[in-house]
Amino acid sequence: MKSAKAAQVAIQRVIRAIPRGRVASYGEIAARAGLPRRARLVGRVLGESDGLPWHRVVRASGRSAFAPGSRGFREQCQRLRAEGVVVVSGKVDLARFGWQRDLDAEIWGGILR
């Protein structure tokens, strides 16, 4: 049973699991929800559901999915910075704040060893 509703629930669950101070891409979320190639579906669910940490979801490039300067764009940058995420030129460094691509430990571990 792979109903659309089941997919929606799976996606919501994954998004709620994104740690504070971290971000994840649409494709990443879809994959983690067991729905490869469903990035657009993630966007749809975000728009229809509320109560989700939508601001922690960005494009694969690290940029916001909202148009630069738009309401949602500014709101997202603001919320992210509020939880410690560094946003440079409307972009997040996935190597440092990406959820899955958590190179943080390895990078610093290597330098500070």
Next chain:
DNA sequence: ACATTGACTCGCG
């Protein structure tokens, strides 16, 4: 059933 529409992604130039 067909066409359009995206909070997307990737490869090319």
Next chain:
DNA sequence: GCGCGAGCCAATG
């Protein structure tokens, strides 16, 4: 880094 085109797929009319 930016624009373009192609691939993608559920929802909508």
